Amino acid sequence: MNKIFEVPLYPYTRHADQDAATPAHHRVVVVGAGPVGLAAAIDLARQGVEVVVLDENDKVSFGSRAICFAKRTLEIADRLGLGTPLVDKGVQWNIGKVFFDERKVYDFNLLPEEGHKRPAFINLQQYYFEDYLVRRARAIQSEGAPLDLRGGNKVARVADHGDHVALTIDTVDGPYSITADYVIACDGAASPIRSMMGLDFVGRVFEDNFLIADVIMEADFPTERWFWFDPPFNRGQSALLHKQPDGVWRIDLQLGWDIDKEQEKKPEKVIPRLKAMLGDDVEFSLEWVSIYTFQCRRMEKFRHNRVIFAGDSAHQVSPFGARGANSGLQDTDNLAWKLKLVLEGRAPEALLDSYDAERIFGADENILNSSRSTDFITPKSEISRIFRNAVLDLSEHHAFARPLVNSGRLSMPCTYDGSPLNTPDALPGGPARTRPGSPCPDVALGNGFLLDSLGDRFTLLAINADAPDGLSEDGIAVTRLSLTDKDDATGALAARYLGDAPAAVYLIRPDQHVAARWPAYDAVAIRAALRRATGQEMQ
Amino acid sequence: MPTDLILTPNMDRPDDIYADLLAAHEGLSKAESDALNARLILILMNQIGERRVLAQALAAARVPEGS
Known part of the structure; x- marks a missing residue:
């Protein structure tokens, strides 16, 4: 058995909080040091938000568990600073093959286009993923990031007091208490926090x-x-x-x-x-x-005032489609920048409700896709088996049947259509794949990749268009990134961001999703879109 | 209400087409016939292509007397 399971990565040590006369206060407490909790903590801490991670254990999870990490997860990992070790260690793949009885009936390529830094998927044991996250957490800690990872700390009680959350934590040295502005519950499908709060999880x-x-x-x-x-x-x-x-x-x-x-x-x-x-x-x-065995279910709401659920604690799907850990990483990608702006007083608390709106939309999409895959893989009636086998028989000989073959619709990032943060599309002829709400598709740019120059902040991406260096609205700064279609000889930049338009200006969120787009720079429209994207209109 | 699903006679040689359908099933077991029907439905669904029209067809099949 791999030694990695046996090494305590964050062993229990007594903390000064345990001897404090009154409960110590923290900005954010993350419960659970799995992939989702660690990603959330790294994302916040590297942007200067003080965060404590509590986990009752001190090791990586046992067994390989989640193994398929999707391109979007790798792009998020790049923003967090650990994409390269993951990809170097992982097994890259783009091709899937489907067999029926003794015959190959169909194969598919999940990334049939060029110009992406990251492959469609890597396979990597979850324990490696967690190990790299812990290493990344240690690295940013040593650079001064306010991140504290406490093993052997089991949350025994959680109480939302309206303007803060109180937690009681059990340790081998006995219980202690702390308070936090916000708690992110990343404590898995059997979430003890969810149970303590008496919240539902139906499906x-x-x-x-x-x-x-x-x-x-x-x-x-x-x-x-x-x-x-x-x-x-x-x-x-x-x-x-x-x-x-x-x-x-x-x-x-x-x-x-x-x-x-x-x-x-x-x-x-x-x-x-x-x-x-x-x-x-x-x-x-x-x-x-x-x-x-598995279930497809989600909480009715992910945000419960100052306790916010992310990953498996909030939603669960069948494994067909690799939509578990991958969607959990999209949760934290969505939440971290919003929580940062709210904690810094630069956005209203209502911005956090957009996490609910956007990630419940994502969870429903994942549940729908994985339920349909499961219905195809394990037909529930005689007639559904007859149709399933008919699709497989036809797919061997006729292309039309192949899109119906469903061995898992593999995780794709969610496009937040209808999000309260989106400004209606104002780019005539713009490609559908970059409409407001979309995650930005990558493009190779001479000496690097587009996604590496986006993220963590609001960006104004100007393509063949004039725009000022930057602007600021209500304390939110926007940095300009100027490109022309000459920056990409392959034409991918134009195909992915211009479509039939000669020029475009995009407002891109800190999580690399499109907030708004226009055919040219328009200061009034951009300021309005920025207010909207930071929840100023949600109050 | 306007509909794109054709529910008036549209087969050029109805008796021949119907006989072709029965002939395709001749000599098949129940399981083979079920499989053939399923393949046929999928092929025809692809020919129609539009979800809206197929939804009308499913509704008409579910309630044969019309609504």
């Missing part, structure tokens, strides 16, 4: 079991996502094969509902299943075995 249970086996083997399968419907080695069920770093392969086998989970987890049951799939002559060893 749909899927009656099916899946076996995860991480095996170590020398195999010459390509670095692609392979998905089987009804294969000879797992009749009537599905199977998935994915490559991870270190010669580890993720195998996911559908088992059905009426099984004995304890029996199915035993090596004497697992190994014959894997041999049937891989062949008798492939040498392998088991690194991790787990059986999971």
